[in-house]
Amino acid sequence: MTKVLTDARSIRIKGRSFLAVMLSPDLPIDDWLIRLDDLAARSAGFFLGRPVVLDLTDLSIDRSQLKDLIGELARRNVSIMGIEGGRPSILGPGMPPALKGGRPVSDFEVPVAEPAVEVRSRPAAIETRPAIQSIVIREPVRSGQSVIFPEGDVTVIGSVASGAEIIAGGSVHIYGSLRGRAMAGSVGNASARIFCRKLEAELVAIDGIYKMAEDMAPNLRGQAVQLWLEGDAIMAEKLI
Numbered sequence: 001m002t003k004v005l006t007d008a009r010s011i012r013i014k015g016r017s018f019l020a021v022m023l024s025p026d027l028p029i030d031d032w033l034i035r036l037d038d039l040a041a042r043s044a045g046f047f048l049g050r051p052v053v054l055d056l057t058d059l060s061i062d063r064s065q066l067k068d069l070i071g072e073l074a075r076r077n078v079s080i081m082g083i084e085g086g087r088p089s090i091l092g093p094g095m096p097p098a099l100k101g102g103r104p105v106s107d108f109e110v111p112v113a114e115p116a117v118e119v120r121s122r123p124a125a126i127e128t129r130p131a132i133q134s135i136v137i138r139e140p141v142r143s144g145q146s147v148i149f150p151e152g153d154v155t156v157i158g159s160v161a162s163g164a165e166i167i168a169g170g171s172v173h174i175y176g177s178l179r180g181r182a183m184a185g186s187v188g189n190a191s192a193r194i195f196c197r198k199l200e201a202e203l204v205a206i207d208g209i210y211k212m213a214e215d216m217a218p219n220l221r222g223q224a225v226q227l228w229l230e231g232d233a234i235m236a237e238k239l240i
Contacts, residue, residue: 022084022208024055025069033072039210040076052078053099057085066090133170140176141166150187162202171195181205190229195239199225209234 025032054070061069070080082099083091091098134153141147143163147154150169159176166172166180169187171194178196185192185207194204199220204211206229217236224239 021050022053022055023073023078024057024208025059027059027061029061029065029069029072036076039212051081054080054083054096055085056083056087056090059085061090063090063092066095070095141180143180159198168192178204183210185229192229194227195225197224199223199236204234206234 023036052073054073056066066083066086073080080096082096084099086098088098133151134155135147135149137147137154137156137158140158141156141160141164143161145161145164146167147156147165148167150167152168153170153173154166154168155173155175156166157175160166160174160178160180160182162179164180165183166174167183167186169192170184170189171192172182172184174182174194174196176196177198177200178194179200179202181203182194182196182201183203183205184194186205188207190207192206194206199216200213200222201216202213204216204227206227209229209232211227211234220236220238225236226239227234227236229235
């Protein structure tokens, strides 16, 4: 006898994108690892617990060199969740999976049928949501906290403590002291800027270009400042 399901239960499968740190090595790898060690030493915990994607676009290495690189990163407690831009010939079993640029995906439902000969299910329900271009944090960001918003600007009505971080796809506006880390243009926006009322940052970055505290001009410390990118250099000036 044919059984027809008319009351299928369903589970919800969500499509979601996550903001990961992308590392783009260059040759020679040994020199690049030295610079990576320098960044990690000057910004303790920068890679701790972070999802990291390895970008191999235009990097001429073979499978053996890639395995060595992944091993060197693992010894530095940098766990690679995926590889982007790598030739299929250099990837293999036991390596992180190949990834492509992530995109937001709407929620949808998939019916889960119990054993049956014939299954009838309703069409997948697609949920649409308005795009959000900015968020406002109306309290201080405390040490150990992270605010991650790849869709646009982040504004903090307060200070960002040492050990805290703001990561924005757009610009970062801080109406208080910036003592932690601020990273603007995190998804490839070179026109993003960082504004703060009092610059005491551990690290600032725009579109992947970073500057550490000791690299900043002494006359900018403790001042209201804006920072922007020109080529591969972060520029800064006092706000009037």
